[in-house]
Amino acid sequence: MRFDVLTLFPGAFVGPLDVSIIKRAREDGLMELAIHDIREYATDKHRSVDDSPFGGGQGMVMRVDVLDAALQHVQSLAGPPGYVVYMSPQGERLTDALVRELATHARLVLVCGRYEGVDERFVEHCVDREISIGDYILTGGELPAMVLIDAVARHIPGALGDEVSPEEESFVDGLLEHPQYTRPAEYRGWGVPDVLLSGHHANIEKWKKVQRLARTKERRPDLLEDQGLRTQD
Ligand code: 9D3
Numbered sequence: 001m002r003f004d005v006l007t008l009f010p011g012a013f014v015g016p017l018d019v020s021i022i023k024r025a026r027e028d029g030l031m032e033l034a035i036h037d038i039r040e041y042a043t044d045k046h047r048s049v050d051d052s053p054f055g056g057g058q059g060m061v062m063r064v065d066v067l068d069a070a071l072q073h074v075q076s077l078a079g080p081p082g083y084v085v086y087m088s089p090q091g092e093r094l095t096d097a098l099v100r101e102l103a104t105h106a107r108l109v110l111v112c113g114r115y116e117g118v119d120e121r122f123v124e125h126c127v128d129r130e131i132s133i134g135d136y137i138l139t140g141g142e143l144p145a146m147v148l149i150d151a152v153a154r155h156i157p158g159a160l161g162d163e164v165s166p167e168e169e170s171f172v173d174g175l176l177e178h179p180q181y182t183r184p185a186e187y188r189g190w191g192v193p194d195v196l197l198s199g200h201h202a203n204i205e206k207w208k209k210v211q212r213l214a215r216t217k218e219r220r221p222d223l224l225e226d227q228g229l230r231t232q233d
Pocket of ligand 1: 132134
């Protein structure tokens with residue numbers, strides 16, 4: 001799977017995507033990531049990428065001509081045209097279901113906004129999907145793009161290694177995870193639930209399920225409402 005990112009801050013993408021699972025997926029050739037500096041597509045002598053909004057209002061808006069030139073260049077690079085995602089506070093919320101859907105594309109082009117956002121004509125004519133990562137204000141689309149890449153890349157076949165499958169993970173059955181413990185069994189008088197040390201597998205499985213249900217009810221009741229619980233639950 002290939003990701004192309006359009007940004008005014010290419011330096012932001014050095015680091016977070018160079019470690020761990022994403023690093024290995026890139027080294028193994030399972031995923032490609034190319035970062036493109038939008039400013040390289042500015043045409044006037046000041047290399048301007050933004051201007052004040054028509055009709056007035058605070059801040060600056062990213063220019064449609066510069067964004068379109070950058071996108072056309074990027075779309076001409078690799079084989080299949082990429083599915084174009086604009087990271088935007090006005091977008092639909094990124095969920096596990098949307099992550100899985102995005103992972104079915106061979107290529108994604110992620111556009112990161114800065115300032116007050118982009119000229120709406122770019123969204124209307126060039127963007128396939130507008131996506132937000134949640135209801136809080138950030139300074140730009142770069143961190144959201146990295147969040148999306150990280151979440152989607154885990155679904156690339158082989159990216160997690162042989163052991164783990166993203167299908168088996170929590171969110172899939174809509175419950176939070178149970179608490180986890182490891183050695184030492186006692187530290188500063190802090191113990192571990194006896195059942196986990198008992199070796200009684202049926203009781204351990206029951207304990208884990210009860211913990212998952214109780215935590216979900218306490219912390220995320222919205223997740224319980226989304227699914228029909230069985231009587232044994
Ligand atoms: C404070 C300025 N806002 C009101 C006039 C508008 C605004 C513009 C640009 C608010 C945030 C941003 C920058 N954010 C993103 O580009 C962004 C984002 C986010 O802020 N939260 C969650 N998801 C995303 S995706 C892109």
